Amino acid sequence: MPTPSLEGAAPPAGHTATQTTTQATAQTAAHTRWVQLGLGLVCMMTISSPQYVWTLMTKPLMAKLGIALPELQVTFSLLVLLQAFFSPFQGALIDRFGPRMLISIGTLLSGVSWVLASYAHTTSMLYLTYGCIGGLGTGIVYVGVVGFVVRWFPDRRGFAAGVAAAGYGMGAIVTTFPISASLATHGVESTLWLYGIIFAAVGLVASQGLRVPPAAESVSAAISRTAVATRDYRPSEMLKTPLFWLMFVMMTMMSTSGLMVTSQMASFAADFGVSKVLVFGLAALPLALTIDRFTNGLTRPLFGWISDRLGRENTMCFAFALEGVAMAVWLLTRDNAVLFVLLSGVVFFGWGEIFSLFPSTLTDTFGTRYATTNYGWLYISFGIGSIFGGPLAALLHQHTGSWVPVFGCAIVLDLSTAVLAMFVLKPARARFVGVRG
Incomplete structure (x- = not known):
């Protein structure tokens, strides 16, 4: 007797109950x-x-605590560094206890850090709340969500990682104007308290629906057009492979090159004489920063989607070279305010995709079971890039009195990483997956 389908009709001839259930x-x-x-x-x-x-x-x-900007900026440094350097530990907890529990904790920590910061009346208290607690919370969620979605999308890992990363890169667009208005109307304490509660509540509710995916083959029969591992590598195994360290160096290079320039935009825009020039009726620098935020978010799912179809390394080579070329043209036309604005968007467009291409490539190479922890180890490279990028750019400019060496270093790093992607990473990954996968 044929097994009825979900709609109650008899299945096609030759189908078994197992096949129908699997479909x-x-x-x-x-x-x-x-x-x-x-x-x-x-x-x-x-x-x-x-x-x-x-x-x-x-x-x-600064007005509330009576401190100078450099002392206050330590808070931001703590946030970024803790988010990056605790990633492997946070990823291991997520792989051990599941994404719902840990991401719930992460969203709560992130929101609560603002609530507690609203009561901070000393610099050290602000460091502890906004910086340390906030950094740990955002790190758990960032690494957890990226490692989580690449497991759900074995056929569209680049796109899925890009969408998740775009949520982080562009999410603040929704809150920037409301928070700015609240600061002007209610002050910093009330704003931190109110939005901390909102962030914690929304994040906690959303995280309750997170589920561990079934086996990859039941999610989709399609396979992305790239070399894919046939087994899962533990972090301890991955860290012993030269291939992982090649990816680590490449992501460090791209992080450093992008941050060398993007973190100094206000300074070199002033030196180039374009910061206060009007472009399309708007001040050049704020317009450039607005466009940059949009392109930095757009590039993540877009290049991720392209990499699912054209291959990870092919896409890396094009995107990284695009940033290098855009930086070169940007430098050569630095006194043109219109080109300054437009090319800044292209530079960010060629940089933000590292947050979709690298995690998807890593998961393709070392498997899905430990994807979150493995990406936590790779994400440390962004933390290193953030240390090298800003201070190194400022140091080079200080010693040379020119932005040309800064741009030169960034361009060389971009083009070198593009070459590594095509001519070193691509064949190395093919050999690794073919021989050891």
Whole structure:
């Protein structure tokens, strides 16, 4: 007797009950994974404001605490460094206890850090709350969501990682103006308290729907057009491979090159004489920063999507070279305010995709079971890049009195990483997966 389908009709001839059940499971999983991606995106958006809205907090916090900007900026450094350097530990906890529990804790920590910071009346208290607690919370969510979504999308890892990373890169667009208005109307203490509660509540609710994916083959039968591992590598195994350290060096190079320039935009825009020039009726620098935020978010899912179809290393080579060329043209036309604005967007467009291409490539290479912990180790490279990028650029400019060496270093790093992607990483990954996968 034929087994009835989910709709109650008899299945096609030759189908077994097992085949019908498998198809139904695959269809359900295919629908569920988009819901999971959406929930992960919401979680990422709730943790984006501590980093991307920080600039709005500096003046009111300086006035409240009576401190200078360099002393206050230690808070931001703690946030970024703890987010990056604790990633392997946070990833291991997520792999051990599951994404729902840990990402719930991370969203709570991130929101609560603002609530506690609203009561901070000393610099050390602000460091502990906004910097340390906030950094740990955002790190758990960032690494957790990226490692989570690449497991749900074995056929679209680049796109999924890009969407998650875009939520972090662009999430603050939703909150920038409301927070700015609240600061002007209610002050910094009330703003931190109110939005901390909102972020914690929204993140906690969204994270409750997160689920561990079924086996990759039941999610989709399609395979991305790139070399894919056939077994899962533990972090201890991955760290022993030269291939991982090649990716680590490449991501460090790209992080450093991008941050060398992007972190100094206000300074070299003033030196180039374009910071106060009007472009399309708007001040050049704020317009450039607005465009940059948009392109920095757009590039993550876009290049991730392209890499799912054209291959990770091919996409890396094009994107990294694009940034290098855009920087070169940017430098050569630095006195043209219109080109300054437009090319800044291209530079960010060629840089932000590292947050989709590297995690998807890493998971393709070392498997999905330990994807979160493994990406935690790779994400340390961004922390190193943030240390090298800003201070190194400032030091080079201080010693040479020119921005040309800064741009030169960034361009060389970009083009070198593009070459490594195509001619070293691509064949090395093919050999690794073919021989050892």
